[in-house]
Amino acid sequence: MQYTTLGKSETKISQIGLGTWQFGSKGWGFGTDFTKKDAIEIVHKSFDLGINIIDTAEVYGGGQSERIVGQAIKEHNREDIIIVSKFLPAAIRPSAVKRALAKSLERLQTEYLDVYLIHWPNPLLPLGATLEHMEQMVEDGKIRHIGISNFGLKRFQKAQSKMNKFSIEVDQLNYSMAKSRVKNEFLPYAEAHKVTVMAYSPLGQGYLTGKYTPHNSPKGTRRRNRLFRESNFKRGAPLLEEMKIIAQEKNITMSQLALSWLIQNKQVIAIPGAKSLSQLEENAQAGDVSLSRQEIDQLNVQVDQFKPKLIF
Numbered sequence: 001m002q003y004t005t006l007g008k009s010e011t012k013i014s015q016i017g018l019g020t021w022q023f024g025s026k027g028w029g030f031g032t033d034f035t036k037k038d039a040i041e042i043v044h045k046s047f048d049l050g051i052n053i054i055d056t057a058e059v060y061g062g063g064q065s066e067r068i069v070g071q072a073i074k075e076h077n078r079e080d081i082i083i084v085s086k087f088l089p090a091a092i093r094p095s096a097v098k099r100a101l102a103k104s105l106e107r108l109q110t111e112y113l114d115v116y117l118i119h120w121p122n123p124l125l126p127l128g129a130t131l132e133h134m135e136q137m138v139e140d141g142k143i144r145h146i147g148i149s150n151f152g153l154k155r156f157q158k159a160q161s162k163m164n165k166f167s168i169e170v171d172q173l174n175y176s177m178a179k180s181r182v183k184n185e186f187l188p189y190a191e192a193h194k195v196t197v198m199a200y201s202p203l204g205q206g207y208l209t210g211k212y213t214p215h216n217s218p219k220g221t222r223r224r225n226r227l228f229r230e231s232n233f234k235r236g237a238p239l240l241e242e243m244k245i246i247a248q249e250k251n252i253t254m255s256q257l258a259l260s261w262l263i264q265n266k267q268v269i270a271i272p273g274a275k276s277l278s279q280l281e282e283n284a285q286a287g288d289v290s291l292s293r294q295e296i297d298q299l300n301v302q303v304d305q306f307k308p309k310l311i312f
């Protein structure tokens with residue numbers, strides 16, 4: 001497993017983390033494809049595999065994800081684990097974040113979060129006042145680091161300009177070989193300013209694994225994901241083909257190639273979700289794959305050419 005540091009801090013994080021939106025979410029097949037027992041085993045096993053960072057959120061599974069993670073981590077040394085959670089700024093009162101944190105801590109059965117993120121920008125929410133509450137949480141020892149999610153570069157810079165005492169260490173963004181805008185838009189800034197890019201949906205929610213086709217695309221939550229439309233399989237065919245060839249040459253899977261492509265940059269970590277131990281193991285092994293300059297360049301040609309139609 002490759003490790004890096006979180007933002008400007010010295011906190012050590014694995015470049016492959018574990019995403020847990022799947023835990024407790026029927027739309028991801030929780031209760032049919034996999035169970036709570038599987039989810040708990042996935043968390044335990046992730047630590048054996050060198051993963052030390054787990055991503056959850058108050059909304060995942062209506063709080064179930066945090067509860068499951070909380071139950072699993074009780075058996076481990078809390079200091080060895082980096083827990084990331086997020087609140088949805090739905091209420092426009094900035095102080096609502098305090099109640100949200102208290103509830104997340106309760107569900108996670110922990111005294112503090114390592115990273116706390118604003119899940120989505122909300123233009124109606126006074127951002128400065130919210131961040132002020134978050135800075136106070138750091139001072140109170142309730143959270144160790146502040147982050148945001150789904151903030152593009154301009155919004156990130158605006159948020160950073162409102163910070164008084166600390167830096168925003170993380171932007172969690174939809175970033176993969178299938179949705180790669182971050183590469184040219186946010187990553188150069190992240191590198192220059194030491195911001196960690198936490199790449200969510202790093203497998204394109206399964207699109208990049210090679211197992212889905214226009215006639216066999218996932219159901220549930222992912223029905224909304226336009227990547228799985230027939231037209232985007234056509235557009236993405238050259239990328240998926242190139243990935244297949246390179247993965248075969250390297251004797252790795254397409255999923256591992258998709259994850260390793262992301263983490264060749266030390267500013268990026270990937271947080272794939274997993275529904276089974278075998279998926280988790282496969283994903284964690286991507287933390288040991290290295291790609292040559294030539295392989296990266298070859299992949300980037302296809303990544304840059306792939307323009308999925310996401311609005312229609």
Ligand SMILES: NC(=O)c1ccc[n+]([C@@H]2O[C@H](COP(=O)([O-])OP(=O)(O)OC[C@H]3O[C@@H](n4cnc5c(N)ncnc54)[C@H](OP(=O)(O)O)[C@@H]3O)[C@@H](O)[C@H]2O)c1
Pocket residue numbers: 018019020021022028029055056119149150172173199200201202203204205206209211218255271272273274275278279280282283
């Ligand atoms: N901040 C945000 O707004 C935001 C938004 C989305 C996600 N996230 C976070 O990011 C995490 C990851 O994103 P995501 O779950 O949307 O997408 P993802 O990680 O790209 O895809 C996960 C899905 O891909 C399949 N998969 C995983 N590993 C595989 C493997 N090795 N081989 C084949 N299939 C595999 C599994 O579903 P199947 O087996 O059913 O195909 C799994 O549920 C989430 O769990 C969540 O923590 C954050």
